[in-house]
Amino acid sequence: MIIAALVTFAILLVAWLVAPDDAPVAAAALPMPAEEALAEAA
Amino acid sequence: MQQIDPGDTAWILMSTALVMLMTPGLAFFYGGLVRRKNVLSTLMHSVFILGLVSVTWVLWGYTLAFGPDTGLGLIGGLDHLGFEGVTGEPGPYADTIPHLAFAMFQGMFAIITPALITGAFAERKSFKAFVVFSVLWSTLVYAPIAHWVWGGGWLAGLGILDFAGGTVVHLSSGVSALVAALLIGRRLGIVQPITEPHDVTMTVLGAALLWFGWFGFNAGSALAADGTAALAFVTTNVAAAMAALTWVTISWIHRGTPSVVGAAIGAVAGLVAVTPAAGFVTPAAAILIGFGVAIVCYAASQLRLRFRIDDALDVFAVHGVGGAFGALATGVFAAEVGLLAGNPGQVVVQAVGVVAAGLYAALATAGIFLLVNLFIRIRVPSDAEERGLDLAQHGEAAYSHG
Numbered sequence: 001m002i003i004a005a006l007v008t009f010a011i012l013l014v015a016w017l018v019a020p021d022d023a024p025v026a027a028a029a030l031p032m033p034a035e036e037a038l039a040e041a042a
Numbered sequence: 043m044q045q046i047d048p049g050d051t052a053w054i055l056m057s058t059a060l061v062m063l064m065t066p067g068l069a070f071f072y073g074g075l076v077r078r079k080n081v082l083s084t085l086m087h088s089v090f091i092l093g094l095v096s097v098t099w100v101l102w103g104y105t106l107a108f109g110p111d112t113g114l115g116l117i118g119g120l121d122h123l124g125f126e127g128v129t130g131e132p133g134p135y136a137d138t139i140p141h142l143a144f145a146m147f148q149g150m151f152a153i154i155t156p157a158l159i160t161g162a163f164a165e166r167k168s169f170k171a172f173v174v175f176s177v178l179w180s181t182l183v184y185a186p187i188a189h190w191v192w193g194g195g196w197l198a199g200l201g202i203l204d205f206a207g208g209t210v211v212h213l214s215s216g217v218s219a220l221v222a223a224l225l226i227g228r229r230l231g232i233v234q235p236i237t238e239p240h241d242v243t244m245t246v247l248g249a250a251l252l253w254f255g256w257f258g259f260n261a262g263s264a265l266a267a268d269g270t271a272a273l274a275f276v277t278t279n280v281a282a283a284m285a286a287l288t289w290v291t292i293s294w295i296h297r298g299t300p301s302v303v304g305a306a307i308g309a310v311a312g313l314v315a316v317t318p319a320a321g322f323v324t325p326a327a328a329i330l331i332g333f334g335v336a337i338v339c340y341a342a343s344q345l346r347l348r349f350r351i352d353d354a355l356d357v358f359a360v361h362g363v364g365g366a367f368g369a370l371a372t373g374v375f376a377a378e379v380g381l382l383a384g385n386p387g388q389v390v391v392q393a394v395g396v397v398a399a400g401l402y403a404a405l406a407t408a409g410i411f412l413l414v415n416l417f418i419r420i421r422v423p424s425d426a427e428e429r430g431l432d433l434a435q436h437g438e439a440a441y442s443h444g
Contacts, residue, residue: 005101017170
């Protein structure tokens with residue numbers, strides 16, 4: 001059982017290592033930080 | 043004689059829950075101190091570590107810290123891998139509570155310690171690198187130092203006094219924070235590395251949760267519902283109170299205003315310093331500890347600014363310096379065995395602990411940082427840093443403007 005738990009955690013660890021670094025969501029679709037929005041408005 | 047006491051067990055289980063609450067408390071404390079574009083990433087560091095170290099502690103952390111010593115006093119053996127042999131019966135560290143309760147209580151300390159470091163390189167580190175760094179740090183730095191002091195290791199053999207983790211938790215994380223801040227470099231566009239809190243109310247809420255949880259952290263470390271727990275409860279409260287009052291007073295004189303952020307940080311500094319001393323000193327001594335640590339940590343914070351070190355949330359000044367101050371103060375004020383009780387040797391032992399744990403934490407952290415950075419760039423690209431980690435790394439924003 002302990003080996004199975006260790007292997008399960010190792011699977012997560014590998015997934016974290018291969019996961020993308022940056023958010024894949026289009027940044028433009030998200031709300032802007034206030035200071036950026038204000039700068040754009042100005 | 044080992045026999046489970048329901049009162050002791052109830053108190054330790056409750057204390058475990060109190061210490062658990064400190065990690066989200068820390069998340070709010072830090073979250074308020076950063077700029078609004080990095081709130082979620084800062085919260086996420088603590089929340090993720092709560093999950094991460096909860097699992098690694100059961101799998102291998104506990105046994106490395108508290109397993110039977112492997113012979114040199116440096117690390118525990120693998121007898122309790124996966125909590126093997128950790129049962130509802132009392133274990134080797136407490137006679138009146140289940141071994142499971144002790145192990146989980148200690149697990150909460152293991153969780154919050156790496157979370158403390160995250161304040162130093164806030165607003166500029168890659169989440170992926172942070173995850174790997176945290177796994178390695180809690181395994182290679184926290185577990186050995188916990189073993190040295192609490193697990194029957196070599197510092198325990200010397201007779202070091204660390205009631206609830208001044209050296210194990212605060213000194214180790216504070217020194218590591220300084221190393222991490224120096225290695226990752228200053229945030230973009232930050233010339234004078236002051237904190238720029240986006241929400242002081244969040245920081246005050248976080249400090250309040252930390253103060254509340256710290257009763258479990260310190261009084262729970264008595265591992266019983268007894269007079270020592272009551273003493274630790276009182277010293278914890280009064281040291282935090284005195285340090286908050288002193289920090290506010292210093293900032294009032296120095297900057298001309300009684301700072302609200304200063305009250306929150308001062309209270310935390312007091313809690314840090316009384317941690318190693320809580321069950322060993324009188325309430326009056328705790329007042330002196332609270333007074334002293336506020337002065338020392340405030341000065342350390344000013345010195346950091348002078349050297350322009352971007353330890354973004356003053357982790358070293360509060361936890362590193364406060365932890366070292368508390369460890370030494372314990373050697374001075376500890377009833378019956380401290381300097382004031384006629385035993386100057388205790389201060390020497392405390393100093394050996396501070397130097398050894400600090401040096402090891404610094405070197406090991408530098409090694410881990412450089413190793414991780416070889417494979418995963420720890421610092422995010424400059425465009426991600428400018429945009430903010432919430433959007434760049436997590437694809438979410440803390441506040442909607444719609």
